[in-house]
Amino acid sequence: MKRFENRVVLITGGGTGIGKATATAFVSEGAKVIITGRRQNVLEETTKKLGEQTCFIVGDVSKKGEAKRIIDETIEKFGQLDVLVNGAGTGAMGPLSETSDEVIESTFQTNVFGPLALIREAAPYLIESKGNVINITSVMSKGVMAGSAMYAASKAALDHVTRCLAAEYGSSGVRVNAVAPGLTATDITAELRKDEQMLGIFVAQTPMGRLGEPIDIAKTVLLLAGDEAGWVTGQVVQAGGGLML
Numbered sequence: 001m002k003r004f005e006n007r008v009v010l011i012t013g014g015g016t017g018i019g020k021a022t023a024t025a026f027v028s029e030g031a032k033v034i035i036t037g038r039r040q041n042v043l044e045e046t047t048k049k050l051g052e053q054t055c056f057i058v059g060d061v062s063k064k065g066e067a068k069r070i071i072d073e074t075i076e077k078f079g080q081l082d083v084l085v086n087g088a089g090t091g092a093m094g095p096l097s098e099t100s101d102e103v104i105e106s107t108f109q110t111n112v113f114g115p116l117a118l119i120r121e122a123a124p125y126l127i128e129s130k131g132n133v134i135n136i137t138s139v140m141s142k143g144v145m146a147g148s149a150m151y152a153a154s155k156a157a158l159d160h161v162t163r164c165l166a167a168e169y170g171s172s173g174v175r176v177n178a179v180a181p182g183l184t185a186t187d188i189t190a191e192l193r194k195d196e197q198m199l200g201i202f203v204a205q206t207p208m209g210r211l212g213e214p215i216d217i218a219k220t221v222l223l224l225a226g227d228e229a230g231w232v233t234g235q236v237v238q239a240g241g242g243l244m245l
């Protein structure tokens with residue numbers, strides 16, 4: 001029997017990058033997987049590649065009410081929920097003087113408010129399945145870098161959400177952990193990776209000496225989501241080759 005057979009996994013941001021690699025890894029371990037995001041064409045394409053164990057829900061996690069709808073539709077489709085991966089995230093960087101109120105608001109809505117609402121709506125089903133939550137945060141939440149205040153603060157908030165909700169749901173048998181990627185080759189870092197000098201600085205500061213690949217992060221998510229980590233909760237596990245330890 002495969003490791004995640006008979007398990008249902010919901011992955012926000014599952015159409016691309018880290019979420020897509022995580023969906024692929026869960027499917028290969030036998031899980032039924034629902035991916036979400038705002039772009040229907042992207043979700044359709046990824047679902048087609050992943051096969052019949054996968055379906056998608058179009059939804060914007062930054063909007064009020066979407067969390068309830070996404071969880072309700074997940075339960076309608078599969079009748080249970082075992083793992084929630086909060087992977088959807090947004091990551092504009094730049095000087096605060098050039099950062100508008102709208103961008104600050106939408107960053108926190110996507111990276112913090114959305115995951116909070118999703119965990120709240122998912123909790124009754126996770127309690128039933130003794131399931132778990134994995135929040136995708138970032139090593140930036142510990143590092144200090146000019147131009148990162150808004151993004152890093154949103155991910156630091158999600159780190160602390162992870163610890164506080166581990167305390168809140170532990171007695172119900174639900175674990176809450178986070179995986180904090182280092183610099184990883186996905187769409188969100190495409191602009192940064194085009195800047196060879198910047199890329200060189202990040203790689204030089206990564207003890208293991210390379211960029212992360214989405215599969216590196218996916219493997220860590222499965223490690224924490226599986227029964228082998230059944231006594232692990234409230235942890236933020238860095239998957240970044242040692243960047244910003």
Ligand SMILES: NC(=O)c1ccc[n+]([C@@H]2O[C@H](COP(=O)([O-])OP(=O)(O)OC[C@H]3O[C@@H](n4cnc5c(N)ncnc54)[C@H](OP(=O)(O)O)[C@@H]3O)[C@@H](O)[C@H]2O)c1
Pocket residue numbers: 012013014015016017018019036037038039042059060061062086087088089090091110136137138139180181182183184185186187188189
């Ligand atoms: N790549 C890195 O170096 C790195 C490092 C640290 C942390 N992370 C985190 O890893 C997570 C995944 O990012 P990635 O690197 O895989 O980049 P990505 O490919 O750009 O993935 C981001 C995903 O989030 C979805 N998304 C964004 N805003 C959304 C919203 N409001 N509602 C629903 N879905 C939304 C996007 O889909 P739509 O646009 O279709 O909605 C997309 O699938 C993010 O939380 C990111 O902050 C990445």
